[in-house]
Amino acid sequence: MGVPMSRNKRGSAPVVKRVPNDEVAPLTTLNxxxxxxxxxxxxxxxxxxxxxxxxxxxxxxxxxxxxxxxxYKEDRFIHGTDEAHGYRFHHWQVIDTFIYYSHHMVTIPPPxxxxxxxxxxxxxxxxxxxxxxxxxxxxxxxCSGLASQVAAQLANVARVGRFDGWLISIGCKMDPxxxxxxxxxxxxxxxxxxxxxxxxxxxxxxxxxxDGNAKPHNELNEKNTCFFDLCDGIFLNFCWTEDLLLSxxxxxxxxxxxxxxxxxxxxxxxxxxxxxxxxxxxxxxRRCGLSAAVFGxxxxxxxxxxxxxxxxxxxxxxxxxxxxxxxxxTALPLSTTFCEGCGTSLYNQGQVVKPxxxxxxxxxxxxxxxQGTNLCGGGGSAILSxxxxxxxxxxxxxxxCPEKAPGSTVTPYFRLFGFDLPLGSLRVSYxxxxxKQGSLAGHDVNLMLRxxxxxxxxxxxxxxxIVAVPHNENYIAEREIANSPQGDLGPIEVGWLTRKYxxxxxxxxxxxxxxxxxxxxNEEMASYIGELVVKxxxxxxxxERAKDPDTKTAGQHDQAEEGLGSIAFDYSMxxxxxx
Numbered sequence: 001m002g003v004p005m006s007r008n009k010r011g012s013a014p015v016v017k018r019v020p021n022d023e024v025a026p027l028t029t030l031n032x033x034x035x036x037x038x039x040x041x042x043x044x045x046x047x048x049x050x051x052x053x054x055x056x057x058x059x060x061x062x063x064x065x066x067x068x069x070x071x072y073k074e075d076r077f078i079h080g081t082d083e084a085h086g087y088r089f090h091h092w093q094v095i096d097t098f099i100y101y102s103h104h105m106v107t108i109p110p111p112x113x114x115x116x117x118x119x120x121x122x123x124x125x126x127x128x129x130x131x132x133x134x135x136x137x138x139x140x141x142x143c144s145g146l147a148s149q150v151a152a153q154l155a156n157v158a159r160v161g162r163f164d165g166w167l168i169s170i171g172c173k174m175d176p177x178x179x180x181x182x183x184x185x186x187x188x189x190x191x192x193x194x195x196x197x198x199x200x201x202x203x204x205x206x207x208x209x210x211d212g213n214a215k216p217h218n219e220l221n222e223k224n225t226c227f228f229d230l231c232d233g234i235f236l237n238f239c240w241t242e243d244l245l246l247s248x249x250x251x252x253x254x255x256x257x258x259x260x261x262x263x264x265x266x267x268x269x270x271x272x273x274x275x276x277x278x279x280x281x282x283x284x285x286r287r288c289g290l291s292a293a294v295f296g297x298x299x300x301x302x303x304x305x306x307x308x309x310x311x312x313x314x315x316x317x318x319x320x321x322x323x324x325x326x327x328x329x330t331a332l333p334l335s336t337t338f339c340e341g342c343g344t345s346l347y348n349q350g351q352v353v354k355p356x357x358x359x360x361x362x363x364x365x366x367x368x369x370x371q372g373t374n375l376c377g378g379g380g381s382a383i384l385s386x387x388x389x390x391x392x393x394x395x396x397x398x399x400x401c402p403e404k405a406p407g408s409t410v411t412p413y414f415r416l417f418g419f420d421l422p423l424g425s426l427r428v429s430y431x432x433x434x435x436k437q438g439s440l441a442g443h444d445v446n447l448m449l450r451x452x453x454x455x456x457x458x459x460x461x462x463x464x465x466i467v468a469v470p471h472n473e474n475y476i477a478e479r480e481i482a483n484s485p486q487g488d489l490g491p492i493e494v495g496w497l498t499r500k501y502x503x504x505x506x507x508x509x510x511x512x513x514x515x516x517x518x519x520x521x522n523e524e525m526a527s528y529i530g531e532l533v534v535k536x537x538x539x540x541x542x543x544e545r546a547k548d549p550d551t552k553t554a555g556q557h558d559q560a561e562e563g564l565g566s567i568a569f570d571y572s573m574x575x576x577x578x579x
Contacts, residue, residue: 021078022077022078022079023076023077023078024072024076024078024108024109024110024111025072025076025108026072026102026104026105026106026107026108027104027105027106027108027157028104028105028106029105030105030137030140030141030146030150032105032106033105033106033150033153033154033157034146034149034150034153036153036156036157038156038160039160043078043079043111043362044115044362045111045114045115045118045162045362046114046115046116046118046119046362047118047162048118048121048123048164048199049118049119049120049121049564050121050331051121051329051330051331051332051334051564052120052121052327052328052329052330052564053121053326053327053328053330053420054096054121054122054325054326054327054328055096055325055326055327056326058254058256058257059257059325059326060256060257060285060286060289060290060291060292060325061096061097061257061260061291061292061325062094062095062096062097062282062291062292062293062294062319062323062324062325063095063096063097063098063099063203063235063260063291063292063293063294064089064095064097064098064099064293064294064295064297065099065101065167065235065293065294065295066089066098066099066100066101066113066295066297066298067101067102067295067296067298068087068297068298068301068302069298069302070102070103071100071101071102071107072102072110073086073087074086074087074359075087075110075112075113075361076110077110077112077360078110078111078112079360080112080358080359080360080361080362080363081358081359081360082356082357082358082359083357083359084342084343084344084357084358084359084386084393085306085309085342085357085359086342086359087298087301087309088340088341088342088359088361088364089116089313089317090116090340090341090364090367090371090384091313091314091317091319091367091371092116092117092119092120092122092367093120093324093327093367093368093369094317094319094323094324095122095294096122096123096325097122097123097124097125097164097201098113098117098122098123098124098125099124099125099126099127099167099203099293100113100124100125100126100127101127101167101295102127103129103131104129105128105129105130105137106126106127106128106129106154106157107126107127107128107129108126108157108161108163109124109125109126109161109163110361111161111162111362112341112360112361112362112364113361114161114162114163115361115362115364116341116361116362116364119364119365119366119564120327120366120367121327123163123164123165123199123200123201124163124164125163125164125165125166125167125201125203126157126158126161126163126165126166126167127166127167127168127169128154128166128167128168128169128189129169129170129171130169130170130171130172131169131171131172132171132172132173132214133172134170134171134172135172135173135174138170138172138174138178138182139174139178141185142178142181147181147184147185147188148188150185150188150189151185151188151189151191151192151193152192154166154189154192154193155189155192155193155195155196155197156196158193158196158197158200159196159197163197164197164199164200164201165193165197165200165201165202165203165232166189166193166201166202166203167203167205167235168186168189168202168203168204168205168231169205169207169235170182170205170207170208171205171207171208171214172208172214173208173212173213173214174208174212175212176210176211176212178212179210179211179212179226182208182227183226183227183230186202186204186227186230186231187230187231189202189231190202190230190231190232201232201233202231202232203231203232203233203234203235203260204224204227204228204230204231204233204234204235205234205235205237206218206224206234206235206236206237206262207237209223209224210222210223210224210226211223216236216237216239217236217237218236218237218238218239218240218241218244219236219240219244219245219247219248219251220234220236220247220248220251220252220259221247221248221251225251228252228255228258228259232258233258233259233260233291234258234259234260235260235262235293236248236259236260236261236262236293237262238261238262238263238264238268238270238295239269239270239271240261240262240271241271242271242284242288245261245284245285245288245290246288248261248288248290249288249289249290252290256288256289256290257289257290257291258291259290259291260290260291260292260293261281261284261285261288261290261291261292261293262293262295263278263281263282263285263292263293263294263295264278264295264296265278265294265295265296265297265299265300265316266296266299268296272284274296274299275299275316276315276316278294278316279318279319279320279323282294282319282323283320283322283323286322286323292323297316299316300312300313300316301313310383310384311383314371314372314373314383315372315373317371317372318371318372318374326418327369327417327418328418328419328420329417329418329419329420329421329564330419330420330421331421331564332421332426332534332535332536332564333533333534333535333536333564334366334417334532334533334534334535334564335366335531335532335533335534335535335564336365336366336367336531336532336564337365337389337390337391337392337395337530337531338365338366338367338368338384338394338395338396338529338530338531338532339363339364339365339389339391339392339393339394339395339567340364340365340367340384340386340393340394341359341360341361341362341363341364341365341393342357342358342359342360342361342386342393342394343357343358343386343389343392343393343394344357344386344393345357345389345393346358346392346393346569347388347389347390347391347392347393348391348569349390349391349494349496350388350389350390350391350494350495350496350530351494358393363392363393363567363569365392365567366417366564367384368382368396368414368415368416368417369415369416369417369418370382370414370415370416370516371383371384375412375414376400376405376410376412376413376414377405377408377410378404378405378408379400379401379402379403379404379405379408379410379412379522380398380399380400380401380405380412380414381397381398381399381400381401382396382397382398382399382414383396383397383399384396384397385397385528388433388528389530390431390496390528390530390531391530391531391569392567392569395528395529395530396528396529396530397435397526397527397528397529398412398414398517398519398526398527398528398529399435399525399526400412400519400522400523400524400525400526401524402522402523402524403524408522409522410522411518411519411520411521411522412518412519412522412525413448413516413517413518414516414517414518415514415516416514416515416516416517416532417514417515418513418514419511419512419513419514419515420511420512420513421511421512422505422508422509422510422511422512423449423451423475423503423505423510423511423512424504424505424508424536425502425503425504425505425536425537426501426502426503426504426512426534426535426536426537427500427501427502427503427533427534427535427536427537428447428449428463428500428501428502428503428533428534429498429499429500429501429531429532429533430445430447430463430498430499430517430529430531430532430533431496431497431498431499431529431530431531431532432445432496432497432527432528432529432530433494433495433496433497433527433528433530434525434526434527434528435526435527435528436526443519443520443521443523443525444464444465444466444519444520445464445517445518445519445520445527445529446462446463446464446517446518446519446520447462447463447464447499447501447515447516447517447518447532448460448461448462448463448514448515448516448517448518449461449463449503449512449514449515450512450513450514450515450516451475451505451510451511451512451513452510452511452513453474453507453509453510454507454509454510458513459474459475461475461477461503462518463477463479463499463501463503464499464520465499467479467501473506474505474506474507474510475503475504475505475506475510476502476503476504476506477501477502477503477504478501478502478503479499479500479501480500480501480502496530498531502537515532515534517529
């Protein structure tokens with residue numbers, strides 16, 4: 001590639017030895033790829049969610065190409081590890097595709113990343129790379145007639161690994177007479193991968209041109225369109241200018257969104273800023289009608305204070321709205337505890353069941369839209385906390401501090417998830433506890449349902465200790481009160497409250513557009529959100545379950561109905577079980 005995507009020097013990829021049935025490792029040689037045999041992963045991998053819609057066809061998209069010090073760190077363990085502070089990512093609503101990258105020939109994404117991404121409808125790509133010293137390998141494939149076998153094996157690796165395609169980066173100098181062979185191989189990889197994994201992507205990196213030069217062009221032009229035409233997109237090198245982006249857009253025509261402007265967070269020899277300002281490059285690419293591919297984001301872990309990694313990561317990925325695609329839940333149920341796939345302890349219904357650190361990205365649950373600081377007019381923050389949890393290893397901590405927003409009269413509101421489905425009839429519950437225990441008087445937490453009626457009018461339903469709906473007969477919202485007006489109380493020492501509601505659209509025409517959390521005043525307040533469940537009521541008609549308006553037939557939507565559901569945690573082990 002143009003430059004290595006991390007501080008690792010090209011060709012210095014660490015040796016990764018695989019422990020069978022426990023770890024994922026790359027394929028480092030051509031023979032390893034050709035001899036690859038089907039080895040189904042001994043773990044469940046989340047299928048790509050069909051319950052979430054991401055943007056519209058032709059809209060610009062964002063890739064996150066993840067390379068941090070060669071990768072295959074704590075994330076390589078199929079069943080997790082006891083390291084609670086490994087690199088993690090949970091800003092899935094702001095990206096569309098995730099690439100797991102290393103400097104090995106064939107990089108296979110670990111299943112934890114695949115499950116976490118798929119749960120948010122983000123596609124995951126592996127990488128097939130031949131660097132500066134890859135000329136011999138290319139010639140071997142060419143002279144031995146192995147192109148079709150390489151293509152078939154790459155497709156098979158993706159199918160068995162349950163990920164969604166490949167980034168192809170061939171950056172070695174070659175004789176111009178080899179280019180037709182290279183084009184044929186790329187076309188074969190694309191076709192075979194599409195057949196093996198429906199909906200998959202093959203993206204070409206701008207590293208070699210039609211003349212055989214190992215030269216990135218930083219734009220789409222006559223030197224690399226031959227490759228662009230044979231796959232699903234091109235990942236441009238990062239040393240572009242605005243003029244080069246505009247030229248690329250003209251050349252791409254109606255495929256502008258398939259051109260990804262590389263954005264280097266390290267900002268090496270770039271015309272745009274990096275670090276926490278990398279979003280400005282994403283904005284510029286989108287203004288030109290192109291997509292963006294962010295890489296080198298390990299910068300936040302490799303160069304910044306690792307003790308503040310969580311805060312720095314939130315700051316880096318706090319992309320403004322014009323850098324993000326639309327993200328909408330289109331089918332139910334939805335269930336999440338906001339766990340990010342790690343923790344200092346493991347909890348079940350608010351109680352510690354395993355007081356030991358753990359890390360398992362496959363257990364990461366659906367993550368909210370609003371994360372970071374400077375929310376709610378400047379006084380609000382939404383962070384993932386491992387200080388406590390309802391189920392899993394963490395929860396969502398929402399705070400509002402009026403001193404950070406002097407003079408503001410805004411009512412704190414935090415977006416959780418966008419929706420695009422009929423409101424219909426819902427069963428909704430949320431579990432929370434305030435950071436400061438005691439009376440909720442004047443410091444209540446409300447779940448807000450934002451809806452749009454048939455005339456296009458936007459309205460809100462507020463579900464808290466008091467239920468509030470618009471002053472008409474279009475909506476019914478009823479609280480299920482069991483133990484306490486405040487909510488169903490768990491064990492006293494735990495302090496979590498669960499509130500349950502039945503919501504009904506009497507018109508049958510309202511659309512649910514967003515669910516969020518609101519505080520009932522702009523006074524100082526902090527609350528943990530431990531669980532959110534949104535589902536259709538189980539209504540039976542003549543002994544059969546009635547169909548929900550957004551539930552498809554079993555053959556259409558079996559996986560999606562589970563895709564946003566709850567995640568099973570293993571509570572079988574305790575910290576002293578080995579003694």
